[in-house]
Amino acid sequence: MIVEMKNSRTRAIKYRFRRLVQTPQAFTNWPGLLVGMAREEVAEGPEILTFHARTGQTISIPNAPGARVPVYEVFAEDCYDLRWFLGDLIDRPLHILDVGAHVGTFSTHLTSIHPGATADCFEPSPDTFQFLKSNIEVNGNADRITPHQKALAGETGFAIFDLQGAGSGHNHLAFDDRVDGSGVRVETVAFDEVVASARGPVELIKMDCEGGEYDLVYKSSKESWANVKRLVLEYHTMPGESWEELRAWFASVGLHVLRDERSKIAGTAWLSRTPLRDPEGHGPRSALSKVAYNVRRVSQTPKAFSNWPALLTGLVTAKVGTGPKELTFASRSGQKITSPNTPGARLPAYEQYAEEGYRLEWFLQAYAGQAINAFDVGAHVGTFACHLAEVAPQARITCFEPSAATVSYLQRNIDQNGLSDRVSVVEAALAGETGFALFEDHGGASVHNGLKEAHPVDDPHSAGASVKVATLSFDDAIAKAAGPVTLVKLDCEGGEYQLAYNSKPESWADVERVVLEYHDV
Structure with a gap:
């Protein structure tokens, strides 16, 4: 996920105002959430926050900004635009890989939309993995979502994982063994092995592995991508790597960019084997994003x-x-x-x-x-x-x-x-x-x-x-x-x-x- 940095007074005010508006709209227990987040800023808040989404899901996370972001992205902002992105996949069984599953917001939301979907979630951070397991169980998804305390990577083995804090969205595999936070040894598994052992053909992948996407993809075989019909990924600016080259690699296996949203250091791209059509002809827009579009105009x-x-x-x-x-x-x-x-x-x-x-x-x-x-x-x-x-x-x-x-x-x-x-x-x-x-x-x-x-x-x-x-x-x-x-x-x-x-x-x-x-x- 792209974690918002509150690095200026104006941005911090806008950030707080947005959360103030979004919280009652998206969560039934909004009074307690607002109090908990306010108290966290003065170091008096609860260590854990539990979000009760108006769509019926429950997500618990560490009470820290970097951990809270994906809950708002998925349940308040509909950042993945899943109803549009699923398209015709909504009408039949579907198996997905959630790479960089964090606390499970993506898979929890997707399985609530798609009653026939199953998922393998990969999250190597020890603390974050415990929240992932708990959220799967609390939402009654133990038979549909399987958590793996591993990092999906270029090779099977072990690696150093750079921890930036409890449930932080900045956690990532250490690059060149350089650790900015605290390093922990984690198990890794190659993409090809995961696809080969999956419970069914992998047709949708969500990838958010904080720069690890390049090694993961380039070391995979193109045959392993043969059944993948949709991919949504966050890509990052990394030394020696290029999104344009990665995009071309995906095109070579038949996955083409439908939508690409960029910032200075990262971007999110939606890829598919086939065009996706919105019934009103406006392209990729959910009901929420259509409202946002009209408000913008x-x-x-x-x-x-x-x-x-x-x-x-x-x-x-x-x-x-x-x-x-x-x-x-x-x-x-x-x-x-x-x-x-x-x-x-x-x-x-x-x-x-x-x-x-x-x-x-x-x-x-x-x-x-x-x-x-x-x-x-x-x-x-x-x-x-x-x-x-x-x-x-x-x-x-x-x-x-x-x-x-x-x-x-x-x-x-x-x-x-x-x-x-x-x-x-x-x-x-x-x-x-x-x-x-x-x-x-x-x-x-x-x-x-x-x-x-x-x-x-x-x-x-x-x-x-x-x-x-x-x-x-x-x-x-x-x-x-x-x-x-x-x-x-x-x-x-x-x-x-x-x-x-x-x-x-x-x-x-x-x-x-x-x-x-x-x-x-």
């Missing part, structure tokens, strides 16, 4: 857009089928972006103006007023191009967008922002070759439109209607450009691989900056 809209009352009205009425067909977003900086009033079309306006998804002011610092000749590949309705032209008045941008319906909005937004002398449009998909290709059109200027042959594995949406569109190779586009191209933005829904691999290295010679969205294809 309500908060962002007044901050980012001057015409926020009309926008919020349009967003709400669209949900009941009576909203306007289009929305025009008037940014606080003075730009206007018009798009269809559908989630897939509205998204870039929020990413650009409410979330500063591309961080353009930072990204463009190296140009320091120099001329910029940019390619916007997958320009959609023009949010990136218009914002780039605003942030960098010296920039000239060529937009590539193959969807005729989306191009009409793109040109309209260029014109209404007075940028027709600096931003041009090519109605084609920038691709591996010049010619024609089939394009998946989901309608309504959807951001999920893309080349049919490059449909991403991480796209939860069904294939759209196939339309024939013109394509242009990167090399040909560079040759036709009015001057050296120094900046490229790529967002072409899986088409980035063919575009790049079929281009010549010399075509990239003048490019100083690339910002891209990449997909597993």
Whole structure:
């Protein structure tokens, strides 16, 4: 788990406020919990806290911040989004591995959702393991969840385990025999052995082993992953290791990233053999996360857009089928972006103006007023191009967008922002070759439109209607450009691989900056 560090007064206040709100929402015995946590901060609290979740589970843990975090992540924040992630696995027997099981919150929650699930839990910390065993028994799961006081690792044997405190989420296998806390000798078992001896095919794995994921995975055989259909893991920044390389390894065994949430030192990724679909077409969202999404939009809209009352009205009425067909977003900086009033079309306006998804002011610092000749590949309705032209008045941008319906909005937004002398449009998909290709059109200027042959594995949406569109190779586009191209933005829904691999290295010679969205294809 990612343990939140209270390293500033402002963050500490936000942290306490969030816990103050979450505790009554998630736990029936919230008064005692709040008192116990408050007393712990002045060294007078109980040594153990027992959480009674409103969903019916009971979890006991050491009364310490690092031990409490996973209880809130699972029962208050639904951090694993399990109902979505289980998908079609919910309808049949399922065996899982819980690697870095801690006190058992993940397996306890999963078995409550999936009545046919069984689990093997691996937790090497002596103190934490006792809480894991107790929580399994208290929740009546002794016949479904088997605890193992071992670390799942690259090899079977023994290792030094670095203990950071009672039930701490920072406990981990010592790296290069360096111990920051107190070291204890623990038993390890190789992934291949566990899979071979499991009570059934292992189809879902949760992995949270504080940096041990690289050794565990790279020393396993690819055959051992043949039955695994879902994997959710926390990955960490480690010397000599790369999440991108680990992600590629998983892709080589057929597990592709559906969702990737990163922080500076760690991230959480959800991987699957097949796309997962939300019935409303919004991708990976539980009921809880849908509420959070709507709350975020309500908060962002007044901050980012001057015409926020009309926008919020349009967003709400669209949900009941009576909203306007289009929305025009008037940014606080003075730009206007018009798009269809559908989630897939509205998204870039929020990413650009409410979330500063591309961080353009930072990204463009190296140009320091120099001329910029940019390619916007997958320009959609023009949010990136218009914002780039605003942030960098010296920039000239060529937009590539193959969807005729989306191009009409793109040109309209260029014109209404007075940028027709600096931003041009090519109605084609920038691709591996010049010619024609089939394009998946989901309608309504959807951001999920893309080349049919490059449909991403991480796209939860069904294939759209196939339309024939013109394509242009990167090399040909560079040759036709009015001057050296120094900046490229790529967002072409899986088409980035063919575009790049079929281009010549010399075509990239003048490019100083690339910002891209990449997909597993």
